[in-house]
Amino acid sequence: MRIIFRRWTLVPFAAALFLAACGGNGSVTNGATSEAAPPPAETPQQTVPAPEKTGGFDGQRAFQHVADLVTIGPRTAGTDGNHRAQDYIISQLEGFGCPVDPEAFHTPTPIGDTEMKNIVVKIPGNSPDIVLFLTHYDTKRLPNFVGADDSGSSTGVALELARLLCPRKNALTMWIAFLDGEEAFNVEWHDPDNTYGSRELAARMAISGDLRRVKSVLLVDMIGSRDLRIKRDANSTSWLTDMIWSTASHLGYGDIFVSSSTAVEDDHIPFLRRSVPAVDIIDLEIPYWHTPQDTLDKLSPRSLAVVGHVLIAVVPQLEQKSARASAALLP
């Protein structure tokens, strides 16, 4: 994924410092130039909340998934590590009793025709309306890059979400897609060398007719940082972003889901292009982004628990919105 630089972000450095010091909404940072943060320390803030306090979401379980994925090593699309990550995700999902649909495909890439696989959990609900959760599980093709935050953190959260949602009787149909090939094979992010998995999933769902049933897409990506700070994404659908940010605020996470915004290109774009409401929950402004320093010690189970809690808490609101829309269609 990448941040789209917009004109208003190109303010002079001194002004940026002023804005940062004043807690203003301006930002010139990206993953590589984020303002220097003090080294992380264990503070009471990073105590992991018990699952009873986070809608049943267990931050420690999510964190263990991240640790297991990091142990696999690099997981770039088409590699052995990627296949081992697929095996891990599928075996975990099957252990939770989830209906799992591995969707293999192959696609031209800068390194030649490459095999990829989206792993899609499809949990039936009382309503045909679909809430689609997304994460990617591949890692950037860089030397010694194990991607604890990118893409371990969101994959760990999505697995823990599956453990909670699969055995539940849900009002809405819930799909959780573990996407391959989000990362560009080349160093730079240029279309079409990115979002291979999400483009494939959106296209398949359009052909099958399932895409019409998708009322919201909730993408998580890079949400494990100890110093988590998630800005609103200007590309995301406003009402869905509002719903998530107000939920986070009510839960007391206003310091993490902050009100300033940026614009990100990521796996939600193929769905937005097909007019499906979508939101990207991402903290891309981390100093270790796409470096070998993206390791487990940079993450906090608390950050995973906070994001998981918000996702779980948003579900009843999406159910109510869907029920209201259905009622409005009644004669």
Ligand SMILES: [Zn+2]
């Ligand atoms: Zn990445």
